Amino acid sequence: MSSLIRFFTSVKVAITLLIILTLASILGTLIPQGRSHEEYLLHYGQLANLLEKLQLTKLYQSFWYLTLLFLFGLNLTICTLLRLPPKIKRLLQPRVDFKPPDLEALRFHHSLSLNLSLDSADQALREILKSRHYRWGEKKTETELTINARKRMAGIFGSDIVHLAILLILFGGIISGLLSFRTDLALHEGEVAEVAWAGFSVRLNSFETEYYPNGQVKDWKSSLTVVENGREIVSKIVEVNHPLNHKNFMFYQSAYGWDWDKAEVELLLRSAEAEAGEKRVKVKTGEKIKVDDETEIQLHRFLPDFVLDENKQPFSRSNEPNNPAALVEITKNGEKAFSGWLFARFPEFSQLHPGKGSSLSAELKNYSASQYSVIHVSRDPGTRFIWAGCILIMLGLALAFYWLPREIRFYLRSEGGRTALTAGGIATKNRESFAKEMETIIALLRKKK
Amino acid sequence: MKEATLFPLAFLLYILAAFFYFASHFSRREKLAKSGSAVALVGFLVHNLALILRTIETGHAPFTNMYESLSFFAWSTVLAMVIAERVFRFYRLSAYLMLIVIALMALASSPLMPKEAMPLVPALQSYWLWLHVSVTLLGEAFFAIAFVASILYLLALRKEKAGEKISNSLNPEKLDSLSYRAVAIGFPLFTLGGLVFGMVWANVAWGRYWSWDPKEVWSLITWFVFALYLHTRIVMGWKGRRSAWIAILGFLAALFTYFGVNYLLSGLHSYA
Numbered sequence: 001m002s003s004l005i006r007f008f009t010s011v012k013v014a015i016t017l018l019i020i021l022t023l024a025s026i027l028g029t030l031i032p033q034g035r036s037h038e039e040y041l042l043h044y045g046q047l048a049n050l051l052e053k054l055q056l057t058k059l060y061q062s063f064w065y066l067t068l069l070f071l072f073g074l075n076l077t078i079c080t081l082l083r084l085p086p087k088i089k090r091l092l093q094p095r096v097d098f099k100p101p102d103l104e105a106l107r108f109h110h111s112l113s114l115n116l117s118l119d120s121a122d123q124a125l126r127e128i129l130k131s132r133h134y135r136w137g138e139k140k141t142e143t144e145l146t147i148n149a150r151k152r153m154a155g156i157f158g159s160d161i162v163h164l165a166i167l168l169i170l171f172g173g174i175i176s177g178l179l180s181f182r183t184d185l186a187l188h189e190g191e192v193a194e195v196a197w198a199g200f201s202v203r204l205n206s207f208e209t210e211y212y213p214n215g216q217v218k219d220w221k222s223s224l225t226v227v228e229n230g231r232e233i234v235s236k237i238v239e240v241n242h243p244l245n246h247k248n249f250m251f252y253q254s255a256y257g258w259d260w261d262k263a264e265v266e267l268l269l270r271s272a273e274a275e276a277g278e279k280r281v282k283v284k285t286g287e288k289i290k291v292d293d294e295t296e297i298q299l300h301r302f303l304p305d306f307v308l309d310e311n312k313q314p315f316s317r318s319n320e321p322n323n324p325a326a327l328v329e330i331t332k333n334g335e336k337a338f339s340g341w342l343f344a345r346f347p348e349f350s351q352l353h354p355g356k357g358s359s360l361s362a363e364l365k366n367y368s369a370s371q372y373s374v375i376h377v378s379r380d381p382g383t384r385f386i387w388a389g390c391i392l393i394m395l396g397l398a399l400a401f402y403w404l405p406r407e408i409r410f411y412l413r414s415e416g417g418r419t420a421l422t423a424g425g426i427a428t429k430n431r432e433s434f435a436k437e438m439e440t441i442i443a444l445l446r447k448k449k
Numbered sequence: 450m451k452e453a454t455l456f457p458l459a460f461l462l463y464i465l466a467a468f469f470y471f472a473s474h475f476s477r478r479e480k481l482a483k484s485g486s487a488v489a490l491v492g493f494l495v496h497n498l499a500l501i502l503r504t505i506e507t508g509h510a511p512f513t514n515m516y517e518s519l520s521f522f523a524w525s526t527v528l529a530m531v532i533a534e535r536v537f538r539f540y541r542l543s544a545y546l547m548l549i550v551i552a553l554m555a556l557a558s559s560p561l562m563p564k565e566a567m568p569l570v571p572a573l574q575s576y577w578l579w580l581h582v583s584v585t586l587l588g589e590a591f592f593a594i595a596f597v598a599s600i601l602y603l604l605a606l607r608k609e610k611a612g613e614k615i616s617n618s619l620n621p622e623k624l625d626s627l628s629y630r631a632v633a634i635g636f637p638l639f640t641l642g643g644l645v646f647g648m649v650w651a652n653v654a655w656g657r658y659w660s661w662d663p664k665e666v667w668s669l670i671t672w673f674v675f676a677l678y679l680h681t682r683i684v685m686g687w688k689g690r691r692s693a694w695i696a697i698l699g700f701l702a703a704l705f706t707y708f709g710v711n712y713l714l715s716g717l718h719s720y721a
């Protein structure tokens with residue numbers, strides 16, 4: 001058991017873990033993460049199965065990566081805890097049991113003889129230390145005086161606060177992983193959806209896309225209202241970067257789309273036979289309508305972004321209306337007069353495929369489908385630990401690097417009306433400035449008469 | 450006045466500053482380095498103006514495409530250098546830092562970098578863009594200082610080994626300490642800008658603070674490398690050569706986070 005603890009207290013182990021974590025993390029950025037089995041097969045061939053078995057395709061969620069993180073956290077906990085008691089002792093019980101040789105062994109030390117009695121030297125030293133914001137502990141006898149003067153001692157805990165913060169962030173990550181709840185709501189204007197586990201609903205009042213003059217999307221805005229027991233509680237325009245927060249449930253503008261499989265299109269029908277044979281009709285997907293006594297139109301399918309796959313089968317490449325196309329069938333007196341795809345961007349295209357023996361042609365003039373907004377809902381109890389960790393880590397770093405502890409130990413001894421003084425200083429960082437500080441204090445002491 | 454005229458002016462001033470710094474280097478005249486520092490400062494002020502004008506012209510933060518981002522990274526590096534010169538009272542690193550700045554400015558000026566401003570995509574319309582990018586890049590600029598100090602350290606060691614005399618201002622111990630002091634500034638800044646502000650913004654924009662996106666992971670890797678730098682120094686006493694190598698690797702990781710991820714790996718962060 002003790003050897004196990006010793007293993008985890010070793011900073012060498014920490015450093016080894018840190019190196020392994022770094023290399024593992026790099027590996028995860030070289031292999032695309034979380035793709036489908038088919039994509040890996042296409043990319044890596046036979047290797048794909050091995051990669052998936054070793055969980056390299058979901059590396060950051062893999063058992064072994066999480067185990068590494070866990071060991072790292074354990075190591076950090078034990079390391080930090082074991083070093084804490086001596087630090088606290090150092091803070092609470094400043095050492096005053098030293099002799100001149102101990103001080104002369106320190107990196108910064110001075111020895112001098114003052115033309116003052118021990119009491120006045122004590123007085124003078126205290127004044128100087130006070131003016132330079134030191135606090136001290138002392139031990140005094142008839143002829144000897146030891147003073148331990150220190151300032152900014154909170155700095156010795158900077159690294160511990162950083163480590164605690166990292167543990168807090170890891171803990172927050174675990175909580176997020178285990179307890180966070182996420183879902184996406186696809187809402188049409190006016191639609192109300194109940195939020196699972198929340199006990200309230202949200203209603204999408206309106207959704208709009210704003211564009212820049214050049215046609216690029218500027219923003220998506222969903223006006224949402226929280227409804228609880230039939231009462232409207234809050235409303236907010238949710239846009240990207242401006243989520244709605246209600247009872248720890250966050251609502252984000254995440255995506256949008258159109259119900260293209262319920263599209264409505266407007267067609268322009270032309271008949272060469274009749275001079276005034278131009279007619280506009282509106283028809284919905286799946287619907288069959290009568291245009292006049294003899295003509296019927298049916299809209300079979302609508303695709304917003306028409307392309308052909310490798311088997312020459314039409315499908316939609318995306319949900320954006322980049323190449324809208326409608327599969328239309330027109331019958332005249334029960335006989336097929338036209339059947340085929342009409343393209344909004346290429347009106348002449350359909351004329352290449354006229355129905356046989358017919359002079360009828362059609363154009364896809366307009367199309368519309370109801371738009372919906374996708375709202376990402378999340379409730380993540382881990383975040384509070386993450387933010388606490390973030391604040392603590394910055395505080396700890398500030399302390400560790402910029403609140404530098406200073407400790408100066410003085411030994412004074414009465415020598416026939418004069419006082420012999422030895423000073424030794426301890427500082428682990430920014431030593432040049434500390435050396436100057438000590439020299440200044442010594443110079444001030446020399447001046448005291 | 451326009452950004453398009455001020456940017457090349459700043460570039461020219463930086464080249465001139467580098468000229469002075471190197472002249473000081475080879476002639477061993479401290480005064481020339483001071484002139485270099487003054488010219489660099491003027492270049493920096495012109496660059497400031499250029500960035501302000503760019504912000505006014507485009508109506509958004511001056512780091513949303515690769516051209517702007519390179520220019521801003523160069524600006525941060527000069528800022529870090531100006532600060533470091535005053536805090537460390539040391540000019541010897543500036544000559545080499547200027548080479549990095551000039552490389553960044555040259556890359557930004559190259560015809561490969563489209564200069565025209567595009568309107569911001571919705572995800573980037575946030576003041577977190579300012580906080581996240583500027584603080585992170587400033588942190589990385591201090592890593593650049595540690596990088597230069599570390600390379601000079603290794604070169605100085607080599608010279609020492611070969612029995613050559615090295616000038617007092619380039620003594621290895623001083624360079625090692627400068628590298629540490631630069632990391633001591635860069636590490637907290639990078640933690641704040643890259644990790645803390647990054648997580649806060651990701652949570653606001655995407656609804657999760659961490660997605661293991663390649664750019665995030667590479668920031669973490671960079672952070673790990675500098676954590677290694679700090680710990681091997683403080684607990685294992687690895688000053689000097691090994692420390693210098695870790696700082697060099699750390700800066701390279703930061704560079705990869707900045708450039709490589711955009712061009713070589715794909716993920717959420719690829720806006721530019």
Ligand code: HEM
Pocket residue numbers: 008009010011014072075076077079080083156158159162163166397400401672673676679680683684
């Ligand atoms: C990425 C994770 C870590 C970060 C960011 C971190 C950060 C820090 C920082 C900023 C310091 C102060 C350094 C200085 O003053 O120069 C420090 C010191 C230290 N760290 Fe860490 N640390 C990490 C992980 C660990 C781990 C896993 C261990 C050990 C198991 C560890 C052990 C120590 C020790 C022993 C010190 C010196 C303690 C002291 O000041 O008394 N650290 N760490």
